[in-house]
Amino acid sequence: MPEVIEKFYSLKELWKKLPKLPVDRKYLAGGTDLIVGYNLGISSNECYLDISDIRELNLVRENKKQVFIGAGVKLAELGKNSLIKRWVPALYDCVPHFASSSLRNMATLGGNLANASPSADGVCALAASRAWVLLNLYGKRESKPVLSVLKGPKKNALKKDQIIEGFIVPKKRHKAVFLKLISRAKFGIGKVGICVCADIEKKFVKDINVVLSSVAPTVFEAKKTSSILKYSYLTAKIVEKASETIRTEVSPISDIRSAQDYRREMCGVLLERALRYIA
Amino acid sequence: MKIEMKKTPFSFVGKSVRRVDALDKAAGISKYGSDLSFPNMLYACAFRSLKPRIKIKNLSDEKAKKIRGYVGLITCKDIRGKNRWPLVMEDYPFLPERESRFAGETIALVLAKDRKAAKKAASMLKLEHEELPFVDDPLKSMEKGSVKIFGRNNVFSKYVIKKGEALKSLERCKYKIKGEFETNYQVHSYLETQVATAVPASDGSMTIYSSTQCPFYVLDAVCAVTGLSNHRVKVIQTVTGGGFGGKEDMPALVAAHAAICAQKTGKPVRLSYERKEDFMSMSKRHPSYSSVMYGADESGRIRACVIKYVLDSGAYSTLSPIVLWRGSVHAAGPYDIENVLIETYAVATNKVPCGAFRGFGQPQICFAQESLIDDLADKIGMDPVEFRLKNIIRKGSRTVTGQKIDESCGLSEIVNIVRKKSAWDRFGVKREGEKIIALGFANTYYGVGLGAKGRFLDRAGAYINIYKDGSVSVNVGNTEMGQGALTVLTQICAETLNCPLENVHIHEVDTSKVPDSGPTVASRTTIMSGNAIMEAARPLRERIFKTAMEILGSDKVSASGGFFFVGKKRISFAQVVKECWARRLKMSEQGWYTAPKTSFSEKNGKGDSYVVYSYSANAALVEIDIKTFEMKIRKVFAAYDVGKLINPRLALAQAHGGILQGAGWALFENLVYKDGIMLNPGFADYALATSADMPEYAVSFVEKEYTDGPYNAKGIGELPLIAVAPAVRNAVKNALGLRLNKIPMLPENVWSMSKNKKCFCREN
DSSP: OOSEEEEOSSHHHHHHHGGGSOSSEEEESSOTTHHHHHHTTSOOOSEEEEOTTOGGGSOEEEOSSEEEEETTSBHHHHTTOHHHHHHOHHHHHHGGGSSOHHHHTTOBHHHHHHTTOTTOHHHHHHHHTTOEEEEEETTEEEEEEGGGGEEETTEEOOOTTOEEEEEEEEOOOOEEEEEEEOSSSSSOOOSEEEEEEEEEETTEEEEEEEEEESSSSSOEEOHHHHHHHTTSBOOHHHHHHHHHHHHHHOOOOOOSSOOHHHHHHHHHHHHHHHHHHHO | OOOOOOOSSOSSTTSOOOOTTHHHHHTTOSOBGGGOOOTTOEEEEEEEOOSSSEEEEEEEOTTGGGSTTEEEEEOGGGOSSOSSOOSTTOOOOSSOSSEEOSTTOEEEEEEESSHHHHHHHHHTOEEEEEEOOOOOOHHHHTSTTSOOSSTTTSEEEEEEEEESOHHHHHHHOSEEEEEEEEEOOBOOOOSSOOEEEEEEOTTSOEEEEEOOSOHHHHHHHHHHHHOOOGGGEEEEEOBOOOOTTTTTSHHHHHHHHHHHHHHHHSSOEEEEOOHHHHHHHSOOBOOEEEEEEEEEOTTSOEEEEEEEEEEEEESSOTTHHHHHHHHHHTTTOSBOOSEEEEEEEEEEOSSOOOOOOTTTTHHHHHHHHHHHHHHHHHHHTOOHHHHHHHHBOOTTOBOTTOOBOOSOOOHHHHHHHHHHHTTHHHHOEEEETTEEEEEEEEEEEEEOSSTGGGGGGOEEEEEEEEOTTSOEEEEESSOOSSSSHHHHHHHHHHHHHTOOGGGEEEOOOBTTTSOOOOOSOTTOHHHHHHHHHHHHHHHHHHHHHHHHHHHHTOSOOEEETTEEEETTEEEEHHHHHHHHHHTTOOOEEEEEEEOOOOOOBTTTTBSOOOSOEEEEEEEEEEEEETTTOOEEEEEEEEEEEOBSOSOHHHHHHHHHHHHHHHHHHHHTOOOOEETTEESOOSTTTSOOOOGGGOOEEEEEEEOOOOTTSGGGBOOOTTHHHHTHHHHHHHHHHHHHOOOOOEESOOHHHHHHHHHHSOOOOOOO
């Protein structure tokens, strides 16, 4: 572990002390990626800034139009939250698939986005929910679509010391389903993950957003597939067409977890299943 | 007066008593290797090669010297003894002198005052090296023009077992079948990684605290590397957090490294591995390649079997010759076959050395032969279970090495039990939406103990000391590593002496307290240490019983649960012991047990391989998703003949654990190498079975008594894992018609096969 671990309880305190801290630093929230990386020798830093107890990052609140999810709220808490269940069903559905219960007790959505893994389950659910991320750098805030923060595998577009404060999800009633394939029954990094958020009435798709994980350099929004399904009736033919499209739209690779062709094929299989469950 | 050992009923044997170490482990009281601390202790960190094969030119610690707490660099030049690990072929240097042969091999050790400083200093060493050509494929390694890393042909060892005229007989068979099979690594995944602490004394002697299955292997290695004689090194086994074979030979290397450091500095030195380095450098289950042919006549009798079996041994031989031998003598399966030709090879590659793992060379070849047995039954048009029953070994049968099975063989009974319990004859194949469910069958046998190849190590000692207060102290040479040995041996001791279970304390193994009892492997502990305890306990029992009779005034006494009875009069074990001491009787004894002789000869591949065999039959109920080809084992019906069960609950736990470990190996444990580099050395990307993958278990036991076993027990530890993979594979075959000949059976591979071959579903 690094020589220095500095803990903060508010953003104000963080911004105040930051200039005096070592430059080679990383932000520690749940630590479920950071510590694994450290143990594997992938990452080593002089200083960790522990932001797990910063109060501004640990809130879930709502107003008339939006739900705000603090970047530091533990996944396990999100899985029990009634606001999340009602307004962000994709995330609610995703939580049981997210790693293991012990990791969910530590892991955060902010960390999930910052880690920029192509297989990030939480990011997949947030993107499907059309969430925006709220960023903060020395008190200066900006918000942008979640996926715009991702630049490639393990690469994000955050500026140095820019904090992910939370996520803003528009309040719009819809259904959602999250599915993923892993190598064992539970507790695994996805080979393919899919999250579908949709407003469907009597098989007519009024709105839909299909997002995938583990099949592109970053979590990936399947816009072509969504556009085929939107304003269509979910007939066998349209589902088949969407399923064919999604196979061509993704760009999976072969790696230690799975094979390119299999992943591509499974995108179609999972989409068909997701549509069946959601319709 | 002769005191007879009672047959039945028993007070403790055959009872599911609570594990004697359960409370300490559950409450966190047990001290593991990393919990120990000594004054002025230094910490060692291994500096490892990251290339498959290199010539070592120079190693500099100039930058490391700037690290606060850095103490020094230890290389092969600091070895005062012999730089050759005394293990089977002695080809593994404790620290390489000129050449490192696999990515992960320890080249040197860094010492510091704390672990963090040691790790940081190790990362700052500068190695000058030259990359050398390497070989990472065992089949290519055997080719003439390949890079040579061992001898003239890269073959560590080879065995030929020949019985009858296999090739000619195969030609004559009406039904012939051939299959090629491949299996991958398996990682032991013990909870506690490798750890050892070497504590030097002022007189130059040394005490080693080691997490190990085999303290005497550690003793041999430490004595070799330090040049100290056996009596100046003491090895104490610390509470060991899992082994599965991974702590058979490897702890000796880890302890030897700690010992080199301790000898040089004169201070205690701890060497503990992080998970990644444990993955990269410690032994694994061998990957295998096999070609199997069976031939049967028109009646369904197997007439011939021809096998070629290759193990990828990695850079050094370690235990490969012995692992290969066990695989060789079991290669044709538990069948009575007149004509057999088995050729086996352990081959060198520039990858992590492979060694012992639950099953010890059997699971790989069992996967191949039990898969092909099913395929042959299909070809003949016979039911696979019926086909097996027609051909399996029974009492009076002979194995491939010509060994006559003359006692304790319950294979046909357990096959029939599993057949009945799984409803094999009715089940067929079922469809539930996008899922297909089918049963698959496999059976196997397991030679208990070290067998002929390890006959010189097949002995064990025990020392029993009964104190004045009736408490009993026992020293044995075999270890507890989580399998329940302490509990089973406690039961055997308590039963034999008729003392209360809680009066018996079996100490952690200390090599200075008990003779070399060989390794704790091969499911041998119950038989070996159990018999050694009984040997030590017998004369004590005579004295205790005689004294009890005299106290109770009768020449006949009954004994049960720590009490002696004559009519309504009773006296406790402690009271009798007190009287024994008052009479100045000897209340301590040593026991020594040597396994019966085995006659197998490597020259002609004939003779008795093992003293006795345990047997298993398995039916796996497997669910397959016909779109994603994900597989789930819903239920495993298993039956075992392991002789008398000393502790039924622990036997059941071994069955459950073995089945799940076998299922993980079969379905998803997938260690990936590319160009001699391990790509997934950690649990984030190496998927291990979890409790969520646990199938429903339906386990039965048949207790075929083994005359020479303690209370007629045989051994169980490894058996339950062995035939799980072929049972799963045969279920998939029955469901889809796809013959998966590669482990792990990944959905990707099944999907790929389903595209290329016609996939069918035999629905009811």
